[in-house]
Amino acid sequence: MEEFRVDTHTHLLVDKTEHEPDWCEIQKTLDLAASSGLSAICVTEHIEAVGYGKLIEQLFVKNHLKGIDVGGGYRLSNGITIFPGAEIQLVNGSNIGVHAPVEVLLRLDRRAGWYSLESLREDLDNFGERYALVAHHIFWPNKTYPDHDLLAGLVHAIEKPAKDFRNGGAYQQLASKYVLPTTGGSDAHNFIQVGASYTKITTDAGQLNHSSFIDSLLNKECQAVDSVLIDRLIVMAKVYRQQQLSQLRK
Numbered sequence: 001m002e003e004f005r006v007d008t009h010t011h012l013l014v015d016k017t018e019h020e021p022d023w024c025e026i027q028k029t030l031d032l033a034a035s036s037g038l039s040a041i042c043v044t045e046h047i048e049a050v051g052y053g054k055l056i057e058q059l060f061v062k063n064h065l066k067g068i069d070v071g072g073g074y075r076l077s078n079g080i081t082i083f084p085g086a087e088i089q090l091v092n093g094s095n096i097g098v099h100a101p102v103e104v105l106l107r108l109d110r111r112a113g114w115y116s117l118e119s120l121r122e123d124l125d126n127f128g129e130r131y132a133l134v135a136h137h138i139f140w141p142n143k144t145y146p147d148h149d150l151l152a153g154l155v156h157a158i159e160k161p162a163k164d165f166r167n168g169g170a171y172q173q174l175a176s177k178y179v180l181p182t183t184g185g186s187d188a189h190n191f192i193q194v195g196a197s198y199t200k201i202t203t204d205a206g207q208l209n210h211s212s213f214i215d216s217l218l219n220k221e222c223q224a225v226d227s228v229l230i231d232r233l234i235v236m237a238k239v240y241r242q243q244q245l246s247q248l249r250k
């Protein structure tokens with residue numbers, strides 16, 4: 001069995017209003033991810049972000065960063081692999097991470113609040129490709145899902161989010177109650193936060209590609225891990241993000 005570290009929840013756009021990817025900032029995030037010992041990151045950009053289509057197409061259709069095709073993702077020159085994803089805000093306000101082939105992601109409806117969990121699964125099932133769903137930061141204020149029985153029956157994993165690390169026990173308890181695995185996601189919007197939490201993947205597939213990654217979630221061969229620097233990274237990333245947002249809005 002081989003182990004891989006994957007940050008399963010990252011953003012490469014600074015904000016949902018950003019039209020054009022900032023490739024300089026993106027490179028910083030990818031380089032920090034590589035030097036932090038991660039094998040891969042999932043680009044779970046907000047699907048309603050105005051720049052979602054452009055970012056995902058550039059990365060995963062046009063191979064803008066000139067990576068090596070590893071099957072559903074690209075391994076970049078610094079050693080990090082990128083996988084496509086999306087973060088979807090459901091009609092009830094909770095957020096779901098979607099891990100699916102890029103062709104599927106680009107066919108999903110991009111309106112915030114368009115999907116319920118049931119209708120999202122229905123659309124994904126109709127596309128006929130394998131996918132995995134993760135409940136993102138489900139105890140975060142205004143992101144909760146009131147019916148845990150229903151939620152647990154429709155997702156494949158519960159995220160332990162970096163930014164709510166002090167409440168990590170609640171996420172673990174929820175996962176344990178429903179015999180679901182946990183994933184670790186930084187929810188990074190900049191280079192500082194990437195890898196603050198990550199998912200340890202254990203697979204005998206030999207190689208990490210998008211298919212074996214999705215399998216590891218479906219087969220419960222994954223577990224959330226917090227970086228030892230998590231508290232510092234969250235604080236520093238918040239300060240940096242405020243600067244980024246004020247620059248973006250000038």
Ligand code: FE2
Nearest residue numbers: 009011087187
């Ligand atoms: Fe997020």
